[in-house]
Amino acid sequence: MAVAPSRDDRRIILHFDYDCFYASVFEAEQPVLKTLPLAVQQKQIVVTCNYEARRRGLRKLQLIREARQICPDVVIVLGEDLSKFRDVSKALFLFLRSFVWGGNVERLGFDEVFLDVTEMIRYNVDLLNRHDLEHSFFHLDRQEPTVGFTYDATRVHGSTYPGAAPSTAAETAESAESAALRTRLLVASHLAGFLRAELEHRKGYTATVGIATSKLLAKLAGSTHKPNNQTTLLPPYVTVRDRSSNVHDFLDAHEIRQIPGLGSKLTAKLVSYLAGARADGATPADRVTVRDVRLAPGMGPARLDRILGGPGAPRDIGARVWGLINGVDNSEVAQTGDLPTQISIEDSYGRLDSLEAVRRALDALAASLLRRMRTDLTEPDETGTESQPRTRWLARPRTLRLSTRPRSANDAQSYQGNRISRSAPVPSYVFHLDESVDAIAERLVQEVLLAMFRRLHPEKSGWNLRLMNVAVTNLVEAAGDRKQSSGRDIGKMFQSQGSRMDVVSDMQPSLLEGSNPSQTSLLTGSHGLAGGSPRDADPNPIVEEEEAAWEDSDEEESMPSEACGECGILIPHFAREAHELYHAVPD
Numbered sequence: 319m320a321v322a323p324s325r326d327d328r329r330i331i332l333h334f335d336y337d338c339f340y341a342s343v344f345e346a347e348q349p350v351l352k353t354l355p356l357a358v359q360q361k362q363i364v365v366t367c368n369y370e371a372r373r374r375g376l377r378k379l380q381l382i383r384e385a386r387q388i389c390p391d392v393v394i395v396l397g398e399d400l401s402k403f404r405d406v407s408k409a410l411f412l413f414l415r416s417f418v419w420g421g422n423v424e425r426l427g428f429d430e431v432f433l434d435v436t437e438m439i440r441y442n443v444d445l446l447n448r449h450d451l452e453h454s455f456f457h458l459d460r461q462e463p464t465v466g467f468t469y470d471a472t473r474v475h476g477s478t479y480p481g482a483a484p485s486t487a488a489e490t491a492e493s494a495e496s497a498a499l500r501t502r503l504l505v506a507s508h509l510a511g512f513l514r515a516e517l518e519h520r521k522g523y524t525a526t527v528g529i530a531t532s533k534l535l536a537k538l539a540g541s542t543h544k545p546n547n548q549t550t551l552l553p554p555y556v557t558v559r560d561r562s563s564n565v566h567d568f569l570d571a572h573e574i575r576q577i578p579g580l581g582s583k584l585t586a587k588l589v590s591y592l593a594g595a596r597a598d599g600a601t602p603a604d605r606v607t608v609r610d611v612r613l614a615p616g617m618g619p620a621r622l623d624r625i626l627g628g629p630g631a632p633r634d635i636g637a638r639v640w641g642l643i644n645g646v647d648n649s650e651v652a653q654t655g656d657l658p659t660q661i662s663i664e665d666s667y668g669r670l671d672s673l674e675a676v677r678r679a680l681d682a683l684a685a686s687l688l689r690r691m692r693t694d695l696t697e698p699d700e701t702g703t704e705s706q707p708r709t710r711w712l713a714r715p716r717t718l719r720l721s722t723r724p725r726s727a728n729d730a731q732s733y734q735g736n737r738i739s740r741s742a743p744v745p746s747y748v749f750h751l752d753e754s755v756d757a758i759a760e761r762l763v764q765e766v767l768l769a770m771f772r773r774l775h776p777e778k779s780g781w782n783l784r785l786m787n788v789a790v791t792n793l794v795e796a797a798g799d800r801k802q803s804s805g806r807d808i809g810k811m812f813q814s815q816g817s818r819m820d821v822v823s824d825m826q827p828s829l830l831e832g833s834n835p836s837q838t839s840l841l842t843g844s845h846g847l848a849g850g851s852p853r854d855a856d857p858n859p860i861v862e863e864e865e866a867a868w869e870d871s872d873e874e875e876s877m878p879s880e881a882c883g884e885c886g887i888l889i890p891h892f893a894r895e896a897h898e899l900y901h902a903v904p905d
């Protein structure tokens with residue numbers, strides 16, 4: 319194999335997706351579960367199940383009742399308390415990040431991580447000894463030449479796309495550029511293999527990994543071989559003469575709805591356009607592929623603009639989507655670190671119309687928020703000892719925000735009631751780590767949140783809320799100069815697909831009397847809305863925010879959602895199917 323000099327400026331990206339994540343968290347606690355069919359229950363739904371259960375015919379988002387019918391000996395565990403998933407997610411993220419030079423590592427939801435390993439690969443490719451590729455050494459540390467692992471650089475580690483190794487003839491015909499990219503991806507495949515093994519042996523978790531030159535391609539490549547596997551998308555990445563691009567071949571076979579960044583609305587528009595464009599006017603095929611769209615007559619950025627544009631659509635929607643279906647994704651792996659930009663907890667309610675119920679709901683929201691803050695915004699302090707561990711704040715939010723979305727009294731069917739918000743400074747006692755979360759939550763509700771609530775709803779009664787949200791924003795880092803995410807690009811589009819909806823609330827069920835069974839808790843914390851309201855910084859103790867444009871549009875972009883026709887709650891598209899099950903089954 320020729321080792322060509324690498325002048326390519328394409329990034330090398332690894333995408334990790336932990337296998338049956340929630341189920342694996344239980345298996346790590348109780349290894350005996352690994353050999354049994356295991357399903358994780360939220361409400362009446364199997365939110366995920368282990369691969370033993372999948373072998374027996376169970377699948378994600380199946381009804382518990384169905385799962386029991388198919389596999390009567392399934393072990394079912396309750397996955398309604400998200401805190402342990404969050405903790406494991408954070409630990410695994412920090413573990414993976416510790417290997418990556420420059421720390422360009424981005425977490426997406428609880429169980430996906432992107433690693434930009436370009437620098438590590440460039441360095442290691444430059445050090446390859448082309449006379450003895452079989453005994454190569456991957457350097458994990460530039461300063462410590464003995465830190466690393468040996469590998470065979472004559473072959474790719476793990477699965478590839480395309481599956482069959484190219485013939486020698488094809489390889490010799492390869493351009494120098496393509497050969498150089500092949501070498502970089504090959505070296506990256508060994509790093510991926512090493513990291514997967516480390517993750518498994520040191521942390522007890524397996525993952526499925528994709529290796530390519532962008533987030534888009536790495537994510538899709540990874541999902542071709544599951545579980546506990548990895549897939550490298552091999553060059554050529556561009557069509558040269560009679561050799562077609564592997565990127566096109568690979569993407570073309572995907573259904574259009576599988577492309578990260580295309581929500582159900584955009585997909586539906588494309589599908590109906592293609593149906594209309596057909597002379598026979600036939601109903602759209604169930605399975606519209608990327609190829610169908612890409613090769614439709616007259617297709618291109620301008621045509622896509624006409625099909626997909628409209629109120630609310632980004633101005634460059636055509637170019638963006640055309641890029642995606644051609645495998646172009648220049649979004650960077652945002653160095654989001656482990657700090658969220660805001661933490662926000664919300665719940666929806668079937669009926670919330672008394673101050674007492676509001677107080678109870680606020681207690682639950684505040685306690686949940688404080689627990690999240692402690693998980694996401696603190697770290698062990700080096701000054702602590704084993705017998706007396708200490709924790710310190712990595713960042714302190716300055717602003718507390720309470721939002722409500724009233725249900726319109728005279729129009730019960732109107733789901734578009736405005737969200738109204740108030741902000742106030744976060745009191746200092748919120749950061750007292752030696753006090754219990756519940757005690758601080760109670761004080762916060764008594765002293766701040768109820769006052770904010772009364773300003774929002776001065777009338778003693780007559781209102782009925784369908785949603786409340788408590789958030790902290792305006793984070794100020796305590797130390798260091800960790801770079802914050804600034805990516806308002808396609809990374810946001812990834813979020814909309816990658817984010818997960820938990821079908822239960824993040825809170826104590828006992829505190830949720832009167833809540834709508836379809837309550838949701840959207841995981842907006844670690845991948846919450848980037849940026850924030852300039853008004854958050856308002857120094858006035860309490861300021862009124864009529865629903866600000868930024869709030870809704872940001873939400874819309876990061877989590878495309880639609881109102882459920884039955885209960886009115888806003889549901890991200892990807893979760894609609896699961897949500898509909900709520901109405902189908904009794905609680």
Ligand code: TTP
Pocket residue numbers: 335336337338339340341365366367378379428429544545818819820821893896
């Ligand atoms: P996934 O990565 O979709 O599923 P998984 O990790 O369980 O399985 P796979 O091996 O196929 O990757 O989601 C990650 C976790 O998110 C999953 O363990 C449970 C949770 N989840 C939800 O809370 N709501 C959902 O709608 C889905 C699909 C998952």
Ligand code: MG
Pocket residue numbers: 335336337338339429
């Ligand atoms: Mg997963």
